[in-house]
Amino acid sequence: MRDEKGNGLFDPYETEQQEWKKQQVKERSKQLLTIISPILILLIWEICSRTGILDIRFFPPPSAIVSTFFELATNGLLWTHVSVSLYRIAAGFLLGVIPGVVIGLLMGLYAPIRHFISPIVMALMPIPTLALLPIIIIFFGIGDFSKIVTIAGSVFFPVVINTVAGVLSIEKVHLDVAKNYGASPKDFFFKIAFPGALPVMLEGIQMGQAIALLTIVAAEMMGATSGIGYLIWTSYKAFMLKEMFVGLILISFFGFLFSLLLRGLQKKIVPWR
Template identity: 70%
Template sequence: MEEKHVNKSALLVEKEDWKKRQRNNRLKKILTISSPIFVLLLWEILSRTAIIDPRFFPPPTVILSTLYDMAASGELLEHVKISLYRILGGFLLGVIPAIALGLLIGMYSPFRHFFQPLIMALMPIPTLAMLPIIIIIFGIGEFSKIATIAISVFFPVVINTAAGVMNIDKIYTDVARNYGASPRNFFFKIALPGSLPVMLEGIQMGQAIALLTIVAAEMLGANSGIGYLIWMNYKAFLLPQMYVGLVLISFFGYLFSLVIRGLQSKLVPWK
C-alpha cells in the first residue's frame, strides 16, 4: 500500500511538472508574438495621431497596403527574384569552400599555419570596401554581386568551422587514431559531425551578413533587387515603398534564420 501511495504521489508530481512546463511554453509563445504586435500597434497609433511624422514613418497599414499593390502589379516579384538569386548563389559559393577549408584548418596544423594569417588579415576588411576590386576582376554583371556576398559569408563560416573542429573533445580523436581511422573516416565521422554545432552558428551568422551585403551592394551598383528598390524609393521620397523593401529584408532574414535553426535541430538534436 505504501509503495502504491509513493508511486501515485510521484505521478502527481510529474503531472504537475508537465502542466507547469506547458504553461511556461504557452507564456513564451504569447510573449514572442505579442512584442512585434505591440510595436506595430504603437507605431500605427503614433503615426495616425501625428505624434510621429507620418511622412517619414507611415502607418504599418499603409505599408502593407503598398506591399499588396506592388505585389499585385508584379513589380515586387521581379526585385525579390533577382535578390534571392544573388543571395542564394553567393551564400552557396561562400559556404561550401568555407566549410571545406575550415575542416582542413581544424584538422591539419600545416593548413592552419598557412591559411590562418591570411584569414586574420583579410577578415577585418569590410566586404563593401573590396567592391571596387571585385568589379575590376568580375565586371559589373551579376557575378560581381554574387562574389561580394560569397566573400562576406566566407569568413564567419570558415572561422567557426575551424573552431568547431579544434574544440572536439580530445578523447574522440585519440580513439580514432588508436583504432587506425583513415583520413576519410576521420573527416566524415569525427571532424564534420563534431564541428557541426559551431559551424551552423557560423552559417547562421553568414546568412545575416549575406542580407546586409546584398542590400548595400544593390544600393551601390545595381538596377534591380530589394536594395535597389529601397534606395530608389528613398531618393524619390516614396517612403511607403521604401519601407516595403525593409519589410521584405526583415521577413527573409527571419525565414532564413528559422530554416537554419530547423536544420540545426535535425543535424545536431543533442544541442
C-alpha cells in the first residue's frame, strides 16, 4: 500500500507494531524514573551522612536504618506495631468509605436529602478530626475503636463530597432515559448513580487512604500503647532516631503501596479513565 503522499509502500500492521513498541519504551522509561528517584535520594542521604554533611545523630544513614529495621523485625516488636496499625487503618477506612459512598449517592440522587445533609457536612468538614479526638476518647475509650472512629471521620468527608460530585456530573440524558423506561429506585442507585459516579468517587477514596495514614500516625501518638505512630513518638522522645525513621519509612511505604493498589483497581474498574 502507498502512503498518503504516494511515496511508497507501507504496512499498516508494521506501523501499528512500531507505535506499540514506542509506547512500551515510554512506559518502561516512566517506570524506571519512578524507581530511580527514591534510590537517588537514599544514595545522596547515605553519602551526606557518611561524609559528615548531615549530622549522623539526627540523620542516621539509610544503611543503619535498614539494620535497625531488621533488628526490630527479628525480635517481633515491629510486626506487632505494623499489624495493629494496619488493622486500625483497614477498619477505619471501611467504616468511613462505606457510609460515605451510600450517603453521597443518596445526596446526589435526591435533592431533599442533599439539602438536608449538606449543611451538616459543610459545618463538620473544616474541623480536623484529630481536634475531636478527646471527645472521641471520652465516648469510645482509649482502645482500638477510638482510633478506628477517628480514621473513619477523616476518610468520610472526601469520599462523600466526591461521590456527590460524581453523581451530579452524570449527564441528564442518562437519568431521563432511565425514568422513561421506568427504572426503579434500586436501578437508579446501582445501575445509574453508582457506575456514573465511580470515576470521581474513586478519586475521593484515593484521597481518603492518604488521609487515613496521616490520621493513624497522629492518633497513635495520643492515648495509644502500640502502632506505628506510637513507635515513632516514643522513639523520638527517647532520642532513638533510627527507630523513629523506621516508623516514618514504613508509613511512606504503605502510603505508596496503597496508592498503587487503588490506582490498579481504578484502571480495572474504569479503564476509560
